[in-house]
Amino acid sequence: MRTRKWAHNTILLLFGAVLPWYSVFAGQPDGKFFGLDLHGSLGKGGYSRYVAPLTNPLFNESPYITTEIRPIYFHQKIPSGFVTQGGDIDVVALHLRLALTERLAFIATKDGYANINFDKTLPDEDGFANIALGFKYAIFSQPEEERILTAGLRYEIPIGDLDTAGIELQGDGDGFLNPFITGATTFGNLGIQGSLGANLALDRDKDTSILHYSLHLDYEVLPNLFPLVELNGFTPIDHGNRLTGPLGNLDGIDLVNFGSNKRGTTVTLGGGLRYRLFDQLQLGVGAETPVITDDKDDTLMEWRTYVDLVLAFVK
Numbered sequence: 001m002r003t004r005k006w007a008h009n010t011i012l013l014l015f016g017a018v019l020p021w022y023s024v025f026a027g028q029p030d031g032k033f034f035g036l037d038l039h040g041s042l043g044k045g046g047y048s049r050y051v052a053p054l055t056n057p058l059f060n061e062s063p064y065i066t067t068e069i070r071p072i073y074f075h076q077k078i079p080s081g082f083v084t085q086g087g088d089i090d091v092v093a094l095h096l097r098l099a100l101t102e103r104l105a106f107i108a109t110k111d112g113y114a115n116i117n118f119d120k121t122l123p124d125e126d127g128f129a130n131i132a133l134g135f136k137y138a139i140f141s142q143p144e145e146e147r148i149l150t151a152g153l154r155y156e157i158p159i160g161d162l163d164t165a166g167i168e169l170q171g172d173g174d175g176f177l178n179p180f181i182t183g184a185t186t187f188g189n190l191g192i193q194g195s196l197g198a199n200l201a202l203d204r205d206k207d208t209s210i211l212h213y214s215l216h217l218d219y220e221v222l223p224n225l226f227p228l229v230e231l232n233g234f235t236p237i238d239h240g241n242r243l244t245g246p247l248g249n250l251d252g253i254d255l256v257n258f259g260s261n262k263r264g265t266t267v268t269l270g271g272g273l274r275y276r277l278f279d280q281l282q283l284g285v286g287a288e289t290p291v292i293t294d295d296k297d298d299t300l301m302e303w304r305t306y307v308d309l310v311l312a313f314v315k
Helices: 002-026
Strands: 070-076 086-101 104-110 113-118 125-128 131-142 147-157 176-186 190-201 209-219 226-237 265-276 281-293 304-311
Touching: 104 147, 131 176, 190 226, 226 281, 265 304
Parallel strands: none
Antiparallel strands: 070 086, 070 304, 086 104, 086 113, 104 131, 113 125, 131 147, 147 176, 176 190, 190 209, 209 226, 226 265, 265 281, 281 304
């Protein structure tokens, strides 16, 4: 309960801190700010339907070019069969996106503070996660047909300070390059989005490189109410050598990179809903759990719950 209160207060603080900056942007005539087109994909003559992804927030990037602020909180349960015999993780983070033109955006989509509580074996830890930032560009944009395809590149800076019992959870190695491609379309009330990318370790001995892929479906059942389902996968393509032997199978999914030398594939299934409170603000709630793993006792996630807000600059 104490951790939940901390997370609740932190996300309110984050949202309150960035809201004045959003007000500055929103007050610009015609969506222009120092010559930038802050509306991006969502300006006049642009896309009329934007439902942001909910699960896999580190890698499942929307193809739409937006100026937005997205505070995120998630609670993750560690399986009782894991080496720590259970525990939980609470993370508060903030996504920032800035449309530079109707096709180009700057993105800062990994950061935050984590509170990790293990039941046994490893000492508890809290601290900051790595920061990832980059750009994305809509290489194909057809607003009249609600079709868009976007490519991007992020760099994850290894400045996090999470470690336990000598095991680096964030901040080890030389960081990651994350090229990705993501697209979306609609069929009536049905929205479809897919993304594919690779998180490539720059120090291949320290960290494991993975292929990540996501599928998002949403359906507007009532005005502004969008139930959604999402499938996310994480497959190693080049193993690190930081954890070997009995610990070599440990899989941190998206949040933690153990550098394990035998990590397997994990596929998760998530669901929830988004409610558009008004044009600029979306509320998201949902949950996610692994449905395919090599061994669920080696996977850091038993289940995860999400709450987020998406404050987007919409014409």
